Amino acid sequence: MQTHLPIGYKMVEGKIHIDQEKADTVKKIYNEYVNGKSMLAIAKRLKENEIPNANHKTNWTHGAVGKILQNTKYMGDDLHPPLVSKELFDQAQKKRKEKTTQLGRTAQLNSMNNHHAFTNRIFCGECGEPYRKYVEHCGKPHEKVRWKCKRYIFNNKVVCKNLFYSEDEIKTIVTSSINKLLQKQNLLDKPYRKEPLKKDMELKAVESQIKELEEQEQFSSPLLAQLSFKRAELMYRVSRVDDYQFNTQKMKDCLKDVSEPTDFNEELIVQIVKKIIIYKDGKIEAEFINGLKFC
Template structure:
């Protein structure tokens, strides 16, 4: 059974059984990420939240280091099967980079061999079955034959096998990315496919302000000061509600990154960071690469169902030590 989350993360709300972005609270989440990337400490952000009177998950305006830190590391803001994307990839990973830097400065990273903290794949691999992130494991850690594996976070949950999606060797993921880059290089026009339509969501506050302006305009005595105030309020709401239509910009960024590629072969970490938003891992040995412009491209990996069954049998039966490197992201 899938574990239910106690609270919907700040920035989302439930509408007719679906999770949607919650206007004003979404702006607060973006503010938290931007302030942190700009140099504010987590405690400073918590103090600001209290001053603004923002209610926490329990409905009271009390904030401290913990809840703000949980927001900054919540990968659901990048978008999942359930939660729509709220934070852009670049901003999210800038925040993660700063969290790592702060942790190093404070001496909080006590396990230097936790390689998932350094892996460029961390936070970008998502299970195509249950939507959970993939974790990194090291088999035969610090021994001959050491091998880096990735598997769903819920493969083992509460001491039971809960998700049987495929395991992947890190090299398989890197090879699939190289195949993707090869195809994009040979057929550059495919990155321009499936351009989304611009959608501007309806905003209740803007509608209310429009009605107030109409009503004021019908009064015998023209209330100029109040009209100016309402127009200003409407402009602020329109700015908040405006959809950031950045497909052209992100597509151009991806194209430029591909053209500026420094290596002709091998896994290019800089290029990966520049063009990949997420990779969904499907049980039929298919990796669904999502580029920064949200175009998706499927790349097969492994040897099909036979390999999938072998992996399950091998990992269900072996007794050897496997070193777990921790969560997929910080």
């Protein structure tokens, strides 16, 4: 059983600890960004220096850096020791918001910046790969820009046959999901659906078994290791409630001044849309940053 942790943390005997070497990477990312370095430049530096990411690989992207810069766990919570101060975290959020606002005001219709909102947000529901922008007949009068699954062509063969969408169609899809949310904002007032009693009882039972084995000094028992990982999994699931509340409030703040319905709004998409999943049968699922989904 393995619990996926943000870079900078490690699991030791069922508890989350700071992984100092990777924690230093996280701190440097925050400080570089706040001091004016772009996410793309930071990703380039990490890749060139072969710094491992959370998956122990060195293929850094600006999107991966962005996820680190908005992860609230780095301020610390019941499970995660703090890696950055709240002041530094807030400075990073302020800078991200300023950059997004600037992007929304200055991006031209066909500029590369205008595609930022779609990058790593549109995924294939058939194979799980992200959608990519393909330019067909580049520079010719009949040039077409279409978004296709990354695995549409692999090793010179057609692998994934999921649907294609034009730039305007993608904008319509994403905008319609925003407008649907605007019509049903009352969903943001609903409490997070969880099973606190069941989880609490299960967690207490696991902790009781761990305590009993420790009192018997059975530290090398395979059961103790299994129970430690089980405890970590249960505690980690509970921590998602804090993420839900934080991201729901962020969505409310972003929507409070938005008229209904809205036109294509890149800034808003970047702020609140987590991903759009496209299926071969035409079904499209929009997921927002707090986990709310619309089909």
